Amino acid sequence: MNKIYTMKKIIPLLFIFLIQFSFANDMIWSKTGHRTTGEVAQNHLTRKAEKAIAKLLNGQSLALVSTFGDDIKADRSFKKFSAWHYVNYPADKKYTDVEPSEFGDIIIGIQKCMAVIKDENSLRADRVFYLKLLVHLIGDLHQPMHVGRLEDKGGNDIQVQWFGKGTNLHRLWDSNMINDYGMSYTELAKNLPKITKKEAQKIQEGNIFDWVEESQDLANELYGSVEVGEKLGYRYSYEYWNVLETQLQKGGLRLAKVLNGLFE
Numbered sequence: 001m002n003k004i005y006t007m008k009k010i011i012p013l014l015f016i017f018l019i020q021f022s023f024a025n026d027m028i029w030s031k032t033g034h035r036t037t038g039e040v041a042q043n044h045l046t047r048k049a050e051k052a053i054a055k056l057l058n059g060q061s062l063a064l065v066s067t068f069g070d071d072i073k074a075d076r077s078f079k080k081f082s083a084w085h086y087v088n089y090p091a092d093k094k095y096t097d098v099e100p101s102e103f104g105d106i107i108i109g110i111q112k113c114m115a116v117i118k119d120e121n122s123l124r125a126d127r128v129f130y131l132k133l134l135v136h137l138i139g140d141l142h143q144p145m146h147v148g149r150l151e152d153k154g155g156n157d158i159q160v161q162w163f164g165k166g167t168n169l170h171r172l173w174d175s176n177m178i179n180d181y182g183m184s185y186t187e188l189a190k191n192l193p194k195i196t197k198k199e200a201q202k203i204q205e206g207n208i209f210d211w212v213e214e215s216q217d218l219a220n221e222l223y224g225s226v227e228v229g230e231k232l233g234y235r236y237s238y239e240y241w242n243v244l245e246t247q248l249q250k251g252g253l254r255l256a257k258v259l260n261g262l263f264e
C-alpha cells in the first residue's frame, strides 16, 4: 500500500523534473556537440599534453568532461560562471572595440581558465575545475549563436519553426539540428569532413580573439538565413549541416592547440 502511494507521488514529480530538464537542456550547445569537440581535441593532443591531462582528469576523456560547464549551471553556487558561456556585442563591432560586461563573458572566461591551468602554483583542484570549464567554453565559442547580438539574446528571441515545432534561432543551432541528426558523438567525430594535415593547421591558426570574430561573422550570416516565424526543415539542414560539422571540427582542433600550448 505504502509503496503504491509513494509511486503515485513520485511519478508526477518525475514528469515535472523531466520537463524542466529538457527545457534547460534546450538552451545549451547540445551535449553531443560538446562531446564531439572534446573527442576531436583528444585525437589531436601531443603526447605530453595527453599525459598531463589524463593525470589531472584521473583518466577521464575530454569528451566526458566537455559538458561540465553546463552540468554545474543548475547549482547556484556556480552562478558567477553563467555569463562565461557566450558574448553578445554589436554586429558591426569587434570584440576588442566593446567594453566587456561586468559579469564576464566567454573570452574573459577562457582567459581565466588558461591562466589558472598555466600557473603551476594553482591548487590541483582549481586546475582540474578550470580545465573542465575550458574544454566546455572553447566548444561554446564555436556555436556561432553564442557570439550573437545582445538585442535578441544571441538569437533566443528569434522564433522559428523546426519540423513544425516552435523553437528559436539560438536553440536551432544549440540542439535542434544536432539532435535530429541522430548520431552519437563518436559517430559524428568519425564522420567529420576529411581534411589534410595542412588544412588542420590552417584551422588552428590564430587565437581566441580571431576565433570569436569568426564566430560572430558566421552568426551575422545565420541571422540572415531565417525569417521570423519561418518553417524550417530538411532544406535548411542540407544547407547548413556542413557548417555545423565544420564548427565542431574547428572547436576540437583549436581546443587541442590551446591545450597543447598549456601543457608544453
Ligand SMILES: [Zn+2]
Pocket (backbone or CB within 6 Å): 028, 029, 069, 070, 085, 136, 140
Ligand atoms: Zn555552455
